Amino acid sequence: MTKYLVVEDERFAYEELKRMMQVLRPGYQLVGWAESIEQTILLLQQNKIDLMIVDIRLSDGVSFEIFEQCPVNIPIIFTTAYDEYALQAFKVNSIDYLLKPIEENELETALAKFERNHSLHSTTPQYRKLEADYLTHNKKNRFLIQIGDTFQYVETHEAAFFYSEDKYNYLHLFSGKRYIINYSLDMLEGMLDKEIFFRVSRNCIANVKAIQKSSRYFGSRLKLYFRPECPHEVLVSRNRVSDFLKWMDGIL
Missing domain, CATH: 3.40.50.2300 (Response regulator)
Incomplete structure (x- = not known):
């Protein structure tokens, strides 16, 4: 009910x-x-x-x-x-x-x-399996955005990274423009192509083409450098470094 x-x-x-x-x-x-x-x-x-x-x-x-x-x-x-x-x-x-x-x-x-x-957002194991199977074969290829009173879409491949800041979630394009979107990063993880996008930190999902370089950082972490530049510092946590490097190397 x-x-x-x-x-x-x-x-x-x-x-x-x-x-x-x-x-x-x-x-x-x-x-x-x-x-x-x-x-x-x-x-x-x-x-x-x-x-x-x-x-x-x-x-x-x-x-x-x-x-x-x-x-x-x-x-x-x-x-x-x-x-x-x-x-x-x-x-x-x-x-x-x-x-x-x-x-x-x-x-x-x-x-x-x-x-x-x-109505489909059930918590049953059957639904979660159905959703996972669907997303495996159907990745989100565009996003609807609002600019004033108008709506338009952007292709997912135009996204350099997604990040959360001040309780809002943003889509940041390679062009440098950014837009507020109505998806949490947890939701986006299941929607995006894992070969292209990776959850590099709690508040950032990155397109591999946007990562200019990474360098070792204090505490066995990695610091990432983006092009275009990310509005905040992005660090890959120690327990994510191995998965991140495999992803960068094309190993999923």
Whole structure:
């Protein structure tokens, strides 16, 4: 059963969302209603939640603060009376952004998108094997990116490296441009061609063609030098050095 949480500081808006959810998804279970950032964090810590419906402006601040204090990987449908938060919502784990007053058909579209994107993400061993088998033969060959109000794609081979910084994940191209993407590095590891890309550190996955050189570093680690230059220092940990060198040598 899908469990969801509503974060909304206006009671009427909450009651209307609850009513629409009971009509559109009577099989979903409402686990709680939070009116503030503090209440939301408490409910997240106490419950297993599959989906969040979150108003952006709350009585005690902006809801993005929730995810700064309590990082979660839960799909989110954002609701708001304002449209200036669209790009920031996209950077969080959002699946849709609905402007108030919310119509049933808009909520239905968002729920369908949630189900389409997340219903297969089962934790069963059978699913994990199916997913691994699929990714073995079907590597991600392009990424959708957003620039202002427009969308475009870039080919995966254009990526010099992927890295995480300040709670965001970036795709950095050989051209020097970088874009925020909605994939964690853990997700990317399973999507990318292992002959070309390697998880060189906790916060960086590199394209072999972007690594200019590596040198020995204190603590039996390796320091990597990139072209284009990486925004932060990248060190290969001691227990990853052997695998990294084999990968550089074409041994998988």
